[in-house]
Amino acid sequence: MEQRSIVAVQKSMRHKRFIKKWVLAIIIYAVAIFYFFPILYMFLSGFKTEQQAVMPSIFFKPTLETYKKVLSDPTMYQYLRNSLIQVIGGTGISLLLGVPAAFTIVFGRLKNKGSNDKYYVWFIITILLPPVAVLIPLFTWYQKLNLINTPYGLMAAYIGFHTPIIVWMVHSFFSDLPNEIFEAASLDGCTKLQQLYKIAIPMARTGIISAALLVAVFIWNEFFLGFNLTGNPTATLPVFMSRFREQQGQFVAQLSASSTIAVLPAIILGWMTQKALVKGLTSGAVKG
Amino acid sequence: MKTSRKTDYAFLLPAVVVVAVMTQVPFVLTIIFSTLRWNLSRPDLPRIFVNIQNYWHFFKIESLSEIPEFYSILWQTILITGTTLILCSVLGFLLALLLDNDIPGVNIARTLMLGPFFVMSTASGVIWKTTIFNTTFGWYGVIAKALGFTPVDLVSYFPIPVIIVLFTWQWMPFFILVLLAGLQGIPQELVDSMKIDGVNWFQGVFKIKLPLIMNHFRVAVMLGLVFLIKEFGLILVTTAGGPGTRSYNLPYAVYMQVFSANTIGRASALAVITVVLTLILVNLLYRSIIKQNKKFS
Numbered sequence: 001m002e003q004r005s006i007v008a009v010q011k012s013m014r015h016k017r018f019i020k021k022w023v024l025a026i027i028i029y030a031v032a033i034f035y036f037f038p039i040l041y042m043f044l045s046g047f048k049t050e051q052q053a054v055m056p057s058i059f060f061k062p063t064l065e066t067y068k069k070v071l072s073d074p075t076m077y078q079y080l081r082n083s084l085i086q087v088i089g090g091t092g093i094s095l096l097l098g099v100p101a102a103f104t105i106v107f108g109r110l111k112n113k114g115s116n117d118k119y120y121v122w123f124i125i126t127i128l129l130p131p132v133a134v135l136i137p138l139f140t141w142y143q144k145l146n147l148i149n150t151p152y153g154l155m156a157a158y159i160g161f162h163t164p165i166i167v168w169m170v171h172s173f174f175s176d177l178p179n180e181i182f183e184a185a186s187l188d189g190c191t192k193l194q195q196l197y198k199i200a201i202p203m204a205r206t207g208i209i210s211a212a213l214l215v216a217v218f219i220w221n222e223f224f225l226g227f228n229l230t231g232n233p234t235a236t237l238p239v240f241m242s243r244f245r246e247q248q249g250q251f252v253a254q255l256s257a258s259s260t261i262a263v264l265p266a267i268i269l270g271w272m273t274q275k276a277l278v279k280g281l282t283s284g285a286v287k288g
Numbered sequence: 289m290k291t292s293r294k295t296d297y298a299f300l301l302p303a304v305v306v307v308a309v310m311t312q313v314p315f316v317l318t319i320i321f322s323t324l325r326w327n328l329s330r331p332d333l334p335r336i337f338v339n340i341q342n343y344w345h346f347f348k349i350e351s352l353s354e355i356p357e358f359y360s361i362l363w364q365t366i367l368i369t370g371t372t373l374i375l376c377s378v379l380g381f382l383l384a385l386l387l388d389n390d391i392p393g394v395n396i397a398r399t400l401m402l403g404p405f406f407v408m409s410t411a412s413g414v415i416w417k418t419t420i421f422n423t424t425f426g427w428y429g430v431i432a433k434a435l436g437f438t439p440v441d442l443v444s445y446f447p448i449p450v451i452i453v454l455f456t457w458q459w460m461p462f463f464i465l466v467l468l469a470g471l472q473g474i475p476q477e478l479v480d481s482m483k484i485d486g487v488n489w490f491q492g493v494f495k496i497k498l499p500l501i502m503n504h505f506r507v508a509v510m511l512g513l514v515f516l517i518k519e520f521g522l523i524l525v526t527t528a529g530g531p532g533t534r535s536y537n538l539p540y541a542v543y544m545q546v547f548s549a550n551t552i553g554r555a556s557a558l559a560v561i562t563v564v565l566t567l568i569l570v571n572l573l574y575r576s577i578i579k580q581n582k583k584f585s
Binding site: 021022024025027028029031032033035036038039041042045054055056097098100101103104105108109110111119122123126127128129130131132133134135136137138139140156157159160161163164167186191192193196217220221223224227228237238239241242244245250252255256259262263266267269270271274277278281282 | 292293295296297298299300302303304306307309310311312313314315317318321383386387389391392393394396397398399400401402403404405406407408409410411412413414415416417418419420425426427430457465466469470503504507511514517518520521524525538539542543546547552555556558559560562563566567570
């Protein structure tokens with residue numbers, strides 16, 4: 001008799017736990033979908049015709065018409081190309097500068113003890129500097145040198161602002177590598193350059209890639225400098241989005257398709273970097 | 289040994305030089321510009337040194353009935369940044385707790401909620417403005433009418449709350465990401481022993497979990513502050529700073545000074561004020577962090 005009631009109690013407890021779990025699951029899914037809804041709706045509306053998109057609706061007959069229209073517009077390609085130039089050039093050069101710098105900060109022997117940390121802190125402080133602090137001189141220089149109408153001016157600014165982020169994040173990945181490997185390598189006659197590209201970079205590869213992807217996302221999305229330091233031929237996608245309403249008017253379907261093209265690459269790259277993002281941010285900053 | 293030190297510097301210095309030339313040097317120039325009277329639209333006028341007059345122009349209070357615009361812009365900047373940070377912290381923590389549950393498919397939910405963080409601010413501004421906030425064609429307008437209300441144009445009547453909502457939408461995922469990482473770093477044994485000791489949910493969350501993830505909280509708030517205070521694109525595409533200057537923040541005011549008023553000197557002064565404000569707030573936060581750290585250890 002007693003035995004059976006214990007079994008029954010256990011069963012009902014398990015039952016309760018099961019229900020609790022699924023109630024919780026439904027709440028979590030609902031919250032997540034609600035939160036993601038503006039992006040989801042944008043994604044859906046890109047597959048509507050302009051007539052379908054006037055009033056909000058979720059169920060409709062999807063069509064590729066709007067995408068065809070958006071992608072046949074040559075100005076869209078121009079913005080896309082400009083953004084890609086900035087992302088590839090800016091991220092690439094930031095990596096070339098930032099990764100060796102992070103290597104020296106972690107493993108190098110600079111003249112004074114403690115200067116490694118000083119340089120590290122200097123890079124971190126630079127991250128705090130808001131872009132408004134540099135806009136005005138850069139703007140006057142670029143106007144004089146006509147850099148506004150070339151991609152190089154903006155790219156230089158992006159490199160200046162994103163190299164510190166590379167240093168910061170890669171620093172946290174290099175710090176995980178054991179110092180002994182590099183001591184052994186240098187005893188074996190391995191030069192610093194070889195240590196960097198034969199040992200350090202391959203070992204911290206995933207971290208470096210994530211840092212690069214994160215910087216790529218930041219540059220892809222950057223607006224303040226991109227808006228103020230470019231002319232019509234060099235403007236990037238965020239600038240295109242900001243001008244959409246005045247240039248193209250209130251076309252919800254077109255707007256949705258164009259912004260999907262502008263937003264989706266960043267979301268996908270961002271999702272890929274999320275783990276490294278947390279690690280880079282917390283390990284560097286929690287101690288400091 | 290000597291050559292290896294040379295390589296060390298060869299690795300480090302290019303980055304230092306480029307970063308200094310593109311960020312620090314322009315900032316020093318901005319400080320110098322802020323002491324000049326310099327109008328871009330009047331190249332015939334000489335640039336003259338005016339000392340702190342550009343700053344004085346913003347700070348000067350001539351009569352108490354007419355507080356200059358600068359103070360409201362300063363207040364709006366702090367209001368927008370502060371409220372967003374508070375909302376992100378509170379809601380972000382609660383949602384991180386929710387997402388810390390081990391249920392099937394929770395990773396998909398986490399990934400979805402992270403999405404808005406990676407959306408460019410101009411796109412999210414335009415999307416919200418046309419598909420959500422629009423009073424006739426947006427979800428807000430349609431739902432309000434279906435419920436029998438007359439929808440008011442939120443973007444022009446409540447510009448600052450609208451901006452705060454959008455910033456929160458964009459930045460809370462970042463808080464969730466960092467706080468969730470903290471929550472998942474709490475050792476399982478501790479959670480188990482909490483259950484055995486009969487700690488209730490409220491105590492468990494606020495007396496045990498929250499202190500344990502304090503460092504993650506600080507990282508999130510600090511970075512959130514640094515990034516939010518320089519936001520510009522979202523304000524431009526949603527309210528355009530309006531009505532009037534009611535939803536300006538400092539970066540937006542700098543932009544208007546350069547490109548509408550063409551006054552380089554005053555714009556530079558505002559830019560310097562922005563940097564100083566950022567540094568003061570970061571410093572205050574940092575100090576409170578150190579104080580808290582002492583309390584806990």
